[in-house]
Amino acid sequence: MIRGFAAALLAMLVGAAAAHARDISYSGALVQGGLVIASAPGAQSATVDGRAVTVAPDGTFVFGIHAEAKPEARLIVRYGDGFEEMHTLPVKRQIWKVERVDGLPPAMVNPPPAVQARIARENALIASARRDQAPETWFAGGFAWPVVGRISGVFGSRRILNGQPMSPHWGLDIAMPTGTPVVAPAPARVTLAESDLYYTGGTIILDHGYGVTSTYAHLSNVGVKVGQIVQLGEQIGAVGATGRVTGAHLHWTVNWFDVRIDPALVVAPAP
Ligand SMILES: [Zn+2]
Known part of the structure; x- marks a missing residue:
């Protein structure tokens, strides 16, 4: 029993x-x-x-x-x-770096009123490109480095420019000379390809599926068109110093829709 x-x-x-x-x-x-x-x-x-x-x-x-x-x-x-x-x-907590940069030209810290409308229009363009979601799991194969070089800025750092706190740095900066090829870190569909945005200059946004997008800024060359499918390792553009920058580098960001992702967390450690 x-x-x-x-x-x-x-x-x-x-x-x-x-x-x-x-x-x-x-x-x-x-x-x-x-x-x-x-x-x-x-x-x-x-x-x-x-x-x-x-x-x-x-x-x-x-x-x-x-x-x-x-x-x-x-x-x-x-x-x-x-x-x-x-x-x-x-969920593990992060401790964000604080970076102070002084002596910048004032127009670099606060854009002149004349460009506000342009900035608003370009922000809407970027937000729309990040709302796209290809019905593909291209993100699932992992990411490669779009360019290999010295990391000159990390994700999430709180930037204080000329003593004024700015929005955090939501990207990873990789310093390389103008003209260095930038490649797709995973298969994707191009959702934005602009040669001259106010802040980010030559800019490409790639859609890796299901809301995962990546952005490439300050490019000297934008070598793709909206709607184009790119493969892992395929050149999409070249490093530059376009937009609001102090020197040539790739500003690389990764998003899940509007949520900012640290690119350093989606790639293997730099070779
Ligand atoms: Zn940056």
Whole structure:
């Protein structure tokens, strides 16, 4: 009798365990500014902190972690059979660098009023390019360096220019001479290709699918067109010093929609 009860209890426990035993795996960085790729076979939809994410037919989805994200992210995954599971993921904090730069020309710190309308128009263009999402999981194969060189600026640093706090530096700066080839770090569709934006000069935005985009700024040459598909390693442009800059470098940013991702967290350490 006891034995029968124990067997029934065991069956119940196993049954309960089976109901929760949905394979889900993560790759990427569970840290502020990180990009996380999840694989949940059978998943149909998911939300991260209440925000819906697109789930690929094979159960792959991706989400970014905001630079000011709380210490825990709440992930809810819904499966085709109606099963739903919540995961609480620990999010590591980042400590951001503070950079002071003095003696800059005032127009570099505060754009003249005459260009405000231009800046607003260009910001809208960039925001729209980052809302695109190709129905491709090109992001899932990982990212290569678009150009290899000295890192002259890191993601998330709080910049104080001429004593005035500015918005954080949401990119990775790689200093290389003008003309150095810039290559696509992963397959993508080009969603923006502009030769002269006010802040970022020659600018390209690549859509790697499901809201993952990457941006290349200050280019001396923009070698692609909107709508074009580029392959990993294919040259898209060249390093330059266009826009508001003090010297030639690539300003590289990665986004998950409007969430800023640290490019250094999506690539292998620099060779
Ligand atoms: Zn930069």
